[in-house]
Amino acid sequence: MIPSRRRTRALSCAPPRRVTRSRPWRHAAMASVGLSLLLASACTSDDGADPAAIEPKLSAIQTAIFNNSCAMSSCHSAAAHSGDLVLEADQSYAQLVGVAASQAAAKAEGLLRVKAGDPSKSFLLSKCSPDLALTYGAPMPPSDGLNAAKRAAIAAWISAGAKND
Numbered sequence: 001m002i003p004s005r006r007r008t009r010a011l012s013c014a015p016p017r018r019v020t021r022s023r024p025w026r027h028a029a030m031a032s033v034g035l036s037l038l039l040a041s042a043c044t045s046d047d048g049a050d051p052a053a054i055e056p057k058l059s060a061i062q063t064a065i066f067n068n069s070c071a072m073s074s075c076h077s078a079a080a081h082s083g084d085l086v087l088e089a090d091q092s093y094a095q096l097v098g099v100a101a102s103q104a105a106a107k108a109e110g111l112l113r114v115k116a117g118d119p120s121k122s123f124l125l126s127k128c129s130p131d132l133a134l135t136y137g138a139p140m141p142p143s144d145g146l147n148a149a150k151r152a153a154i155a156a157w158i159s160a161g162a163k164n165d
Helices: 024-042 058-070 092-096 104-108 123-127 148-159
Strands: none
Touching (some): 058 092, 058 148
């Protein structure tokens, strides 16, 4: 008979002790998950601002949306310029209005990032939608795009002529 490795406690009512083993991979996995969550939250669409209060003006959109959801150090800042797009206050207008989209499918269709007066031909608005077609890549911000109220403010600004106000 082979002796058992399990010890039994004679006459004890206490539950058996659980033996823990060191798992260094678990710490690395947890750190990886934490880093992923941190990076995902860097570009976020939920900034706590009341989207109903966003005026359809570039200055209001810049403050309430671009500064909080897009122009982060790892996204559309001057340093990162993801998608060849900078959405910092002093550059967003020149980077958006009348500029051809750089995404391959949108470029092939002749879409502009923002076509003044025409939200349906403005790639920015499509890119911020959670219902973005797969041919256009992932919605922005990566956390499923902007909410409907924020997209409505951008659409109203575009419809009004996308002025640099």
